[in-house]
Amino acid sequence: MVVRENFENSLQELQVKMEEMTQLTVESLEKAFNALKTQDVELALRVIEEDNEIDDLEEEINQLAIWLMVKEQPVARDLRKIIGAIKISSEVERIADFGVNIAKATIKIGSGNSLMNITSLEAMKNVCITMLNKALISFFDENMALAKEVGDMDDEVDEYSDVTYKQLTSHLCEKQEETNQLVQLLFVNRYLERTADHITNIAESAAYLIKGRKYDLN
Amino acid sequence: MVVRENFENSLQELQVKMEEMTQLTVESLEKAFNALKTQDVELALRVIEEDNEIDDLEEEINQLAIWLMVKEQPVARDLRKIIGAIKISSEVERIADFGVNIAKATIKIGSGNSLMNITSLEAMKNVCITMLNKALISFFDENMALAKEVGDMDDEVDEYSDVTYKQLTSHLCEKQEETNQLVQLLFVNRYLERTADHITNIAESAAYLIKGRKYDLN
Numbered sequence: 001m002v003v004r005e006n007f008e009n010s011l012q013e014l015q016v017k018m019e020e021m022t023q024l025t026v027e028s029l030e031k032a033f034n035a036l037k038t039q040d041v042e043l044a045l046r047v048i049e050e051d052n053e054i055d056d057l058e059e060e061i062n063q064l065a066i067w068l069m070v071k072e073q074p075v076a077r078d079l080r081k082i083i084g085a086i087k088i089s090s091e092v093e094r095i096a097d098f099g100v101n102i103a104k105a106t107i108k109i110g111s112g113n114s115l116m117n118i119t120s121l122e123a124m125k126n127v128c129i130t131m132l133n134k135a136l137i138s139f140f141d142e143n144m145a146l147a148k149e150v151g152d153m154d155d156e157v158d159e160y161s162d163v164t165y166k167q168l169t170s171h172l173c174e175k176q177e178e179t180n181q182l183v184q185l186l187f188v189n190r191y192l193e194r195t196a197d198h199i200t201n202i203a204e205s206a207a208y209l210i211k212g213r214k215y216d217l218n
Numbered sequence: 219m220v221v222r223e224n225f226e227n228s229l230q231e232l233q234v235k236m237e238e239m240t241q242l243t244v245e246s247l248e249k250a251f252n253a254l255k256t257q258d259v260e261l262a263l264r265v266i267e268e269d270n271e272i273d274d275l276e277e278e279i280n281q282l283a284i285w286l287m288v289k290e291q292p293v294a295r296d297l298r299k300i301i302g303a304i305k306i307s308s309e310v311e312r313i314a315d316f317g318v319n320i321a322k323a324t325i326k327i328g329s330g331n332s333l334m335n336i337t338s339l340e341a342m343k344n345v346c347i348t349m350l351n352k353a354l355i356s357f358f359d360e361n362m363a364l365a366k367e368v369g370d371m372d373d374e375v376d377e378y379s380d381v382t383y384k385q386l387t388s389h390l391c392e393k394q395e396e397t398n399q400l401v402q403l404l405f406v407n408r409y410l411e412r413t414a415d416h417i418t419n420i421a422e423s424a425a426y427l428i429k430g431r432k433y434d435l436n
Contacts, residue, residue, distance in 0.1 A: 172391065173390065
């Protein structure tokens with residue numbers, strides 16, 4: 001019984017680290033987007049710097065997971081949970097990279113020209129953050145309905161992305177001096193679309209934990 | 219001695235799978251680029267389909283690595299080798315995703331308008347493939363000089379990327395009907411730049427194996 005209790009404690013520790021990593025990633029996306037909206041290059045630079053913390057947490061999660069596998073030799077659902085932790089932290093790290101990419105786009109845009117309206121990009125960012133929180137909860141609570149909701153929301157992001165692509169490209173040649181900004185915003189649009197894809201992978205890891213087999217949410 | 223021999227055989231098996239995965243990824247990049255160059259949508263679709271094979275190989279490598287860790291409880295260099303295999307296969311999978319992204323850009327470009335000159339993108343692709351092969355060899359042969367070469371070549375790709383970005387954006391507004399093509403080529407430029415970054419991560423995994431500590435090649 002003590003062994004099992006220790007194992008449960010270690011799993012709990014793994015969960016806490018994953019929650020912390022996700023929280024930092026949400027903050028990174030929010031900050032990167034604020035930097036973009038307010039053309040705040042300083043804030044963008046901070047997002048890039050702070051990404052190290054997220055990378056370190058992924059490393060810690062991997063080490064804890066590997067230590068747990070070596071020590072406890074878990075099987076079935078326990079093993080799926082630990083492998084899920086490794087896979088999910090790798091996806092979260094990729095998502096945080098998109099935060100960094102948005103920050104880099106912000107720096108490339110600079111503050112020379114005022115920014116065009118980016119409400120559709122902001123809406124995508126908001127949907128992504130809701131998705132990310134739901135995907136994590138679906139894994140921790142083993143909630144299949146929530147995992148499916150994430151898959152549906154990915155379609156929503158894809159639709160936004162198509163509309164935004166058309167909008168941005170239609171403005172491309174109106175003002176020569178804003179070409180660079182529009183190209184960077186097209187990149188941001190792409191990053192957010194990919195963010196939603198990686199969040200959907202997290203929900204698929206949750207589905208794999210729950211169902212015990214690969215599950216396609218898209 | 220038999221135990222060690224079995225372990226060496228398993229490591230060898232891991233290496234063979236990693237080589238196979240890398241080979242398929244190189245083929246995917248080459249095919250995706252040929253599809254782009256010849257505006258061959260059929261070939262692009264095939265690249266997307268065949269990506270499953272690469273994903274499956276990553277899964278196999280992960281399972282073998284986990285099984286090895288649980289069974290052999292390796293330490294020091296042996297453990298670093300196995301963790302390196304997991305990390306590298308994850309990077310190779312990301313690189314293959316860029317092949318898929320290039321294929322998707324090819325489909326979006328379609329065959330309506332003839333393609334502009336893409337020799338600088340092609341040069342980047344070629345450097346990336348040389349880098350990828352070098353990075354893998356640096357890991358398997360524990361060759362630090364080769365790992366450093368990869369880091370230097372990443373700078374080369376970044377320079378190409380800056381030049382290509384300027385070229386493509388300068389053409390953006392010349393012909394309205396080619397805007398979509400140019401935006402997609404800007405994406406391809408970005409994918410290749412990121413490909414080189416992920417290959418540099420592989421070389422850093424090699425450096426970690428060799429030096430036993432984190433090593434920044436950039």
